Amino acid sequence: MGASDFANLPHIGESVRRKEDYRFITGAGQYTDDINLPNQRYAVFVRSPYAHATINSIDTAAASAMPGVVHIFTGKDLEGKMGGLPCGWLITSTDGQPMKEPPHPVLALGKVRYVGDQVAMVVAETLEQARNAAEAVEVDYGVLPAVVDVVDAKGATALHDAAPDNHCYKWALGDKAAVDAVFASAAHVTKISLTNNRLIPNAMEPRAAIGSFSRANDEYTLYVSNQNPHVERLLMTAFVLGLPEHKVRVIAPDVGGGFGSKIFLYAEDVALTWAAKQLNCAIKWTADRSESFLTDAHGRDHASTAEMAMDKDGKFLAMRVHTDANLGAYLSTFSTAVPTILYATLLAGQYTTPMIHVEVDAWFTNTAPVDAYRGAGRPEATYLLERLVSRCAWDLGLGQDTIRERNFIKNFPYQTPVALQYDVGDYQAAMDKARDLADVAGFAARRAASEAKGLRRGLGYSSYIEACGIAPSNIAGALGARAGLFECGEIRVHPTGSVTVFTGSHSHGQGHETTFAQVVAARLGIPVENVDVVHGDTGRVPFGMGTYGSRSISVGGAAIMKALDKIESKAKKIAAHLMEAGDADIEFKNGEFTVKGTDKKIPFGQVALTAYVPHNYPLDKLEPGLNETAFYDPVNFTFPAGTYICEVEVDPQTGVVRIDRFSAVDDFGTIINPMIVEGQVHGGLVQGIGQAMMENCVYDKESGQLLTGSMMDYALPRADDLPQFKLGTVCTPCTHNPLGTKGCGEAGAIGSPPAVINAVLDALHPLGVTELDMPASPSRVWEAIRAQAR
Structure with a gap:
């Protein structure tokens, strides 16, 4: 069929x-925390209060003697009994050497590398007893200097012996010499520098796990809030515990949100599973929200520069990009793929740019590990490209829509210069429909009305593309994947x-x-x-x-x-x-x-x-x-695409940005259930707008302490921060799967951040503001305006 x-x-x-x-x-x-097993005990993890320190000693004697305590495990107890947590994607550096892959112990050994790093696991009869005992564990730390910003990682105190310069790999794609030659003779060159801010996932259900063991059949069972139980089992058995795979059952019941943060194999899952046999009891752990802020894998965190070479009419000739990617303290399961394979291969976007060269340096810092978060590399690529494209338009005096239409891919299949081949699409149709939904024709009148009230109004475009369903397995394997897809x-x-x-x-x-x-x-x-x-x-x-x-x-x-x-x-x-x-x-x-x-x-x-x-x-x-x-096993990625248009109103006296309207048109191929797809787009838009407007993970540069470690400090979007969305679709069915579908879950989070920031910059352009990093909070916007006034 x-x-x-x-x-x-x-x-x-x-x-x-x-x-x-x-x-x-x-x-x-039924979520993981709803499950309670016979003979169940409770675990609490002792976590490092320091971002970087040696562990001189751990004294568990007093804690072990407290009421209800069953056992306390430290890294020394696990040493030699299991391997470290694996990274699922191998990257080869430009010099042909494999990436630096330092050990990632299940419980810290000799050193802690970020605030929240797990030092010991306390198991007790009740949760309260486990918490009390955890507070009584005495750890003697030798505090070391910390580095949290990716731009400061080079030359900072080394986190790992295996990476003395904190550098994990240098990776590149494209012909640098050919791209440089085009830039040397281009009529126009536009350059931007920007940061893609670090985000903290906040699923409604925190991470949770229950490890159990049956002596009757020598089998383990792990209940866990996870997005891919078979991968969790494979990584844990084959790479960490050395157990026969058929002797471990992983059950992920209802999962209350993940957004990527529950893909990975976490240390807590391994520790609970292993300890269940040692203690002959089920052991349950549920993260509290503060623990999740500290230890769930974070997202984004790139510092980049990008340049576009154009002819006199604004036709794209070549692009070059350099990105410094923050990997955090350890390599998480898919962390290395995010700023490389999942990022650089999308930098062509919807455009016929003939040549592209991208170079990525990845660094270790004293922060929580960074890995896939809704979109995983695609939002970072789209944000960079769509900010650059709009800046090109402004530099040449063209409309944001005009420069995009002038460079759209129109003939398919299309081989990009960054490895991917798009099978099908109709980018002009999405642009046309988005302009109609957004009533772009009426924008000038709305802008005049805002200016009459002393406000600034701006319109921002974003024409995104993403690659879904990582494929095929043999190609992914050649690119470094350590599993089939x-x-x-x-x-x-x-x-x-x-x-x-x-x-x-x-x-x-x-x-x-x-x-x-x-x-x-x-x-x-x-x-x-x-x-x-x-x-x-x-x-x-x-x-x-x-x-x-x-x-x-x-x-x-x-x-x-x-x-x-x-x-x-x-x-x-x-x-x-x-x-x-x-x-x-x-x-x-x-x-x-x-x-x-x-x-x-x-x-x-x-x-x-x-x-x-x-x-x-x-x-x-x-x-x-x-x-x-x-x-x-798919023969290719699928390529959802679309155009988003955001319209904002800015108060230059306070820096407050109000999103007045947001229009999104997507091409998801065949749509099975429009209601579910609409819900997915709404959710993605909220997360993308949240990043653009308010979400921002901040560590103290001196101490490495997480400053945005609660809902009081880390601003999540609420209903009154958002407009009524206008959604539309066009359809070019995928040509290589039997359903014609393309995927829809990440699109909103990919296309929306640049649309918002481009709209804010469009509003502030008459005031001389040409650059602004996310989030566009009132204080940042106000400071940008004041900087131009001085």
């Missing part, structure tokens, strides 16, 4: 109410004709139980309510790579479609036998099997029953049952 046929099936494109909403709304969901789907048809789907993808709020059910219901011609979706359990799902990178429907859904192909093929053989016809004469549509050219037909349910009650069955040709599994 082709993508165009699929898009015309019943249930596809329908805003079906989410099947999972009832249990969530009524409090019937396929997906698995199993379709189990029951005798009554109802279906259970087992998917290696996982939901943390995206509505998989509804969307995947729509796909299956559409193919088999059965009601959506007759399809159940199972995910998040390595003991029930064959295998899977989890959810990240907007891969669920385009990769996980494609695996389900392949399994459905097998179901349909076998079911046709059964139907042919029942209707005394040849296999080739059977057609299947809307839940019925028919014989071509006749009025013979039987429903899907009858075929399902026959498969399990094979009284009249071609046993010489087919096995009983109707159950199929398929793996899907």
